[in-house]
Amino acid sequence: MSTPINVAILGARGRMGAAAVKAVSDAPDLNLVAQLGRGDDLQAILDAGATHVVDLTVPDQSEENVLFAVRNGLHAVVGTTGWDEAKLERLRAELAQHPEVGVLIAPNFALGSVLATAFAARAAKYFESVEIVELHHPNKVDAPSGTAVRTAELIGAARREAGVPASPDATTSDPDGARGAVVDGVHVHAVRLRGLVAHQEVLLGGEGEQLTIRHDSYDRVSFMPGVLLGLREAANHPGLTHGLDGYLELGQ
Ligand SMILES: NC(=O)C1=CN([C@@H]2O[C@H](COP(=O)(O)OP(=O)(O)OC[C@H]3O[C@@H](n4cnc5c(N)ncnc54)[C@H](O)[C@@H]3O)[C@@H](O)[C@H]2O)C=CC1
Numbered sequence: 517m518s519t520p521i522n523v524a525i526l527g528a529r530g531r532m533g534a535a536a537v538k539a540v541s542d543a544p545d546l547n548l549v550a551q552l553g554r555g556d557d558l559q560a561i562l563d564a565g566a567t568h569v570v571d572l573t574v575p576d577q578s579e580e581n582v583l584f585a586v587r588n589g590l591h592a593v594v595g596t597t598g599w600d601e602a603k604l605e606r607l608r609a610e611l612a613q614h615p616e617v618g619v620l621i622a623p624n625f626a627l628g629s630v631l632a633t634a635f636a637a638r639a640a641k642y643f644e645s646v647e648i649v650e651l652h653h654p655n656k657v658d659a660p661s662g663t664a665v666r667t668a669e670l671i672g673a674a675r676r677e678a679g680v681p682a683s684p685d686a687t688t689s690d691p692d693g694a695r696g697a698v699v700d701g702v703h704v705h706a707v708r709l710r711g712l713v714a715h716q717e718v719l720l721g722g723e724g725e726q727l728t729i730r731h732d733s734y735d736r737v738s739f740m741p742g743v744l745l746g747l748r749e750a751a752n753h754p755g756l757t758h759g760l761d762g763y764l765e766l767g768q
């Protein structure tokens with residue numbers, strides 16, 4: 517008999533948390549044992565007998581939640597954004613003390629988004645210019661989005677490795693920041709608009725041509741297969757996995 521997957525959801529009353537509560541409740545092979553919101557004591561996770569934690573909270577809280585899970589031997593599936601290199605390094609150090617634990621940090625759980633990011637990283641070295649436009653609902657707390665940051669990091673790494681110079685815009689004067697944030701050498705523009713959920717375009721420009729790689733999440737159900745895959749796979753991937761692509765076979 518396989519080991520039960522007993523799931524505690526943190527941020528359970530949020531937009532993503534509520535969708536995850538439904539998805540986990542509907543999955544016959546997963547047991548939802550705890551739902552925590554802001555102010556709840558993390559001890560409740562242990563009291564409920566959880567083996568896995570899903571973190572869908574806020575960037576300021578996620579690290580504390582995940583470190584608590586790892587210290588207590590629980591696997592974690594994390595969708596919350598804001599995991600910069602300093603936080604990831606502290607998480608790696610904690611995981612080194614608990615080598616059996618698997619943590620997935622997934623900037624985006626939607627399969628189409630994971631593929632779009634992978635395609636963009638692969639294409640990036642062939643184009644002179646690359647910029648990212650991310651578009652989200654106006655209640656999003658962070659900008660740029662975690663997906664855009666991760667996409668820019670992977671594009672930046674691919675271009676560095678290939679020796680591609682920075683996208684050309686040296687003569688543009690930008691006193692008001694209209695050129696957006698710069699992440700790993702890539703300009704990232706954030707739109708917040710009523711009616712949107714989560715969308716991203718990577719614009720790749722060469723002489724006389726443009727390639728646009730666009731992904732749209734119209735509904736948060738798009739994220740749920742990735743959350744469930746994370747829960748089913750985390751224990752099979754000890755240590756830190758950054759990006760759902762680490763659990764998929766995307767090939768070259
Ligand atoms: N990886 C992915 O595919 C996706 C990631 N996200 C990210 O997930 C996070 C949550 O997004 P939304 O659900 O839209 O936000 P939300 O604001 O609707 O939900 C966050 C919830 O966390 C709760 N919370 C705050 N501190 C907490 C704590 N210490 N313990 C437990 N709960 C706590 C809040 O009260 C709120 O209910 C954001 O960082 C967002 O960027 C969102 C969509 C998809």
Ligand SMILES: O=C(O)C1=N[C@H](C(=O)O)C[C@H](O)C1
Nearest residue numbers: 597623624656661662663714
């Ligand atoms: O807050 C959101 O909504 C989303 N957050 C994640 C991000 O910042 O990339 C994933 C997705 O874009 C939706």
